[in-house]
Amino acid sequence: MTKRKVLKPVPTGIPGLDEILRGGLPPANLYLLQGAPGAGKTTAALQFLRAGVALGERCIYVSLSQTAVELELIAASHGWTLEGIRVEELSASDSATAAGDQTIFQTVELRLDETRLAIEKAIEEHKPSRLVYDSLLEIRLITGDAPRFRRELIAFKAFLAKRNVVALLLDTQHGEIANGEEIEGIPHGVIRFDQTLEDYGSLRRRVEVCKMRGVPIADGYHDMAIREGQGVVVFPRILPGHAIETGKPELIKSGVEALDAMFGGGQESGTTTLVIGQPGTGKSTMASLYATAALKRGESVAVFLFEERLETFFRRSEGLGMDLRKYHEKGLLIVEDFNPNEISPGEFAQVVQAIVKTAQTRVVVIDSFTGYLNSLPQRNMAVRDIQALLKYLARSGVLTILIVAQHGLLGQNVGVDVDVSFLGDTVLLLRIAEHDGRLRRNITVVKKRHGPHDLFVHELFINASGISVVPYNPLPET
Structure with missing residues (x-):
């Protein structure tokens, strides 16, 4: 009986998070990174891709919510560049058809199909090992209902799995199930960034790996911070x-x-x-x-x-x-x-x-x-x-x-x-x-x-x- 090859975890670019994950993310899977605006999702996503570039991997940032200029500014604020990262700027809401006929307004199905095809084309051309998808909010808005949104995610997960891509999907929605979506069951793992502001004092940040299949994670909340020049920094709880x-x-x-x-x-x-x-x-x-x-x-x-x-x-x-x-x-x-x-x-x-x-x-x-x-x-x-x-x-x-x-x-x-x-x-x-x-x-x-x-x-x-x-x-x- 041949032994199954054990694949090495994929480093996230955040050492403290890798410690919580016992080395990193399981390879060739889709992951969900949730958090409110300003929680550090984009910064963490750039660290994830930069870690891949450092290992000689091809990386792509699919952006439906931010421009390439905005991403460059975020990277520059930490002294980074986007060198080695391909940025695909797409619009999920108002892309025009190639022929320009139809009507002034596109149907939901057409906008969704065009967005999906543009993303798949970019992946087929660049053949990345790592991918960031920013963000699910735009896809959620144009699908209109939860069943269709779930089907899109499941199909996208299958598409990536065939190509051995490790994907990080950014989402601002987390916590309670909204509109019956229940999307947390689709990805291989779910990571949440949380932030609270007290009556006085600085913002408190923390991270929770609330789901990670096949990994004995250090569960619960762990403190984190966003530091200039370092990006997202995670401080795992001490284990005696x-x-x-x-x-x-x-x-x-x-x-x-x-x-x-x-x-x-x-x-x-x-x-x-x-x-x-x-x-x-x-x-x-x-x-x-x-x-x-x-x-x-x-x-x-x-x-x-x-x-x-x-x-x-x-x-x-x-x-x-x-x-x-x-x-x-x-x-x-x-x-x-x-x-x-x-x-x-x-x-x-x-x-x-x-x-x-x-x-x-x-x-x-x-x-x-x-x-x-x-x-x-x-x-x-x-x-x-x-x-x-x-x-x-x-x-x-x-x-x-x-x-x-x-x-x-x-x-x-x-x-x-x-x-x-x-x-x-x-x-x-x-x-x-x-x-x-x-x-x-x-x-x-x-x-x-x-x-x-x-x-x-x-x-x-x-x-x-x-x-x-x-x-x-x-x-x-x-």
Whole structure:
């Protein structure tokens, strides 16, 4: 019995989408790309064809809705050209007959036949491996009824299949079935681009592969963006199982003996520590302490800032005797300064994953998780996304330090309205207490899933000479 040849997937030109599709689109099939105007369909279609040109394939863009000049402008906005892509400009609504007789107005059947024949002729002449059909709206308008529209699609699918063409059909209609069309059953796969605009802030984009026959896709929504020079960029959700499991956990020390003793000798790799406290209690300082200790051991560290500026981060650390700037210049310390309103959970997770993979990072600091959550419209969903990221980091043997702020200068409530306590394997609580006319910083390990830990309250001292932890003793009364 001869083995059936396994054909390679067809890359879409969008790496993140190929990852969701487990390599790309199954070859020699017809696919539907749906989305509202402005969702990025044309840009993605050009990326699809450009990927084919890069592989030496013949590609054709059949346009019923946009002119070649408009397509060139879209390509130029990203620094691309249409070189190697044949553009067939057609009109499905008002094409004139060759002889010019009949009547002033063409019948529906005649307009539909002329459009179909023009497309088939272009395909027969150019013999493309890839084709984009833009868009189905024009064909839907001239067919007039759903059964005829379905028959046209089925016939076109059969025509392309005989010629081994991978076709991408663009459509603005999606979601609910309109006029009984039910066309989603015709193509081999359906991809949808979705966009939402909140009351304030930037547009949120996402993609869903809602159908793909024969492919174990990563289903559900994935964040996406349209970037100048890159086009459509997709950020697949993090799958913790894709991380490479590390060996036995190691103790990661802070460099302060008394602090390490509170954790039973140190913190374990492959765990997450929540550092919770009011403003001024030393949350970011504690994160910098562990980062400095790791850097001194020659390990790579990544810090992700959502509130503090990069220069402020360096100066604060230098004021405590921790020179992190030199490690940053050497490339051992990676610092990313984000604008929370311009990054989605999916993109953030992809950035973290890429850095951990390439730099073999041992310590990751997210400062602050509160600011990150507060910038997102659906914070409960963001917590689920960050949980998947933390599991990935844990499997990679990374110690993750998550900074969580509390409301108010002396408040006791966590500064987010969602439960985040379950995210931490270890919880380090920092507080400010007033006693005898001065403020005192208290530090307590309130939770540690793995191994013993100190249950006592200690006092935390932060000054120019460094950081120290001593047993808490009430000041003597006078």
